Amino acid sequence: MARNNDNDRRRPPTLAAQAMGWLDPASNGVIPAIQPSTTYARDENYEKVGGHGYTRDENPTYEQTEALLTALEEGHAALLFSSGMAAATTALLALSPGDHIVAPTVMYFGLRKWLHEVGSHWGLDVEFVPPGDIAAIAAAVRPGSTKLVWIETPCNPTWEITDIAAAAEVAHRAGAKLAVDSTVATPVLTRPLTLGADLVMHSATKFLNGHSDVLAGVLVTPRDDDWWQRIHSLRHQNGAVLGPFEAWLLLRGMRTLYLRVARSCESALTIARHFEGDRRLVDVLYPGLPGHRGHDVAEAQMTDGFGGVLSIRVAGGAQAALAVAKAVRVFVPATSLGGVESLIEHRATAEGEASPVPVDLLRLSVGIEDTGDLITDLDQALGT
């Protein structure tokens, strides 16, 4: 049940803070109840009630979280998955063996590995192009046979920016669709569907949930097309759904999404500016800095900030970078991003030998702690 749902003009931060304004129909509770049931009784006509039959397909708790995500992304519908990887790979497996797809050389490591090891084996014809390079995408697409262009913006862990509207135009001209991994941007900073994308994917494990305590993924579509139908059917058949408790936690986490992302972006920019030009560093990679290759596109495409993640390249190579990761006291040396606590990670170690990431690079996920504490911590760690 929702309050004020006629002629709804509430803005996204309000929708998120109030979880759309639902009240629990049984009690008028301001917080929606969790529905843990795996199955639902049919009514006296042997019909499903509210479309609910079995929880692998239908659960009121998923539906609320999906409705909020649909609203924030300005889409038509959303589907939750058990992880970001489950979401992304379902979208890819809803293509057909033999389909040609274009993907960036720099992207979330796990998905790139999946494309190499599983996607190619399954029959996807994957062509990798440099991130953010529209001309390279245009050169790679084959009109008629390219079915999908996959981009990630900003992309892990060097934060190149791809012009979504331009990528959509190039993809559509070739008869392909455009999917965007928008995990780092979140709907707070970018709404790819309004820029022409045909699918948005998030690892909801990151900023959307924001508390490093839920593994989840989501896909959002702008329309109910064949691809979306196949995605829906694959979620049902493969069964990589989220549990209702996780869906409820995610909805709870998203109540503070706009505050958390704003704070992380503000601190990330302050940290980037503070350490830019520091002689102990080779580079600071952050799209909010005018010297970053993607700055101009980011400024035009992103609203209210440049993201809560940045990378630093430490002078002295891998050993020096690892020494910094070991010396931090406030940043936590751990993988992942988008939580309220700040994390630091040596990506080359995490990705292993085939990693294209520079060995001197440390990825910083900036949380909501005191910005001065974070700067002081990095400063002392760089001094060791």
Ligand SMILES: *Cc1c(COP(=O)(O)O)cnc(C)c1O
């Ligand atoms: C973490 C992440 C993923 C994978 O999501 P999981 O929830 O870990 O499966 C995909 N893309 C990006 C950009 C990520 O950061």
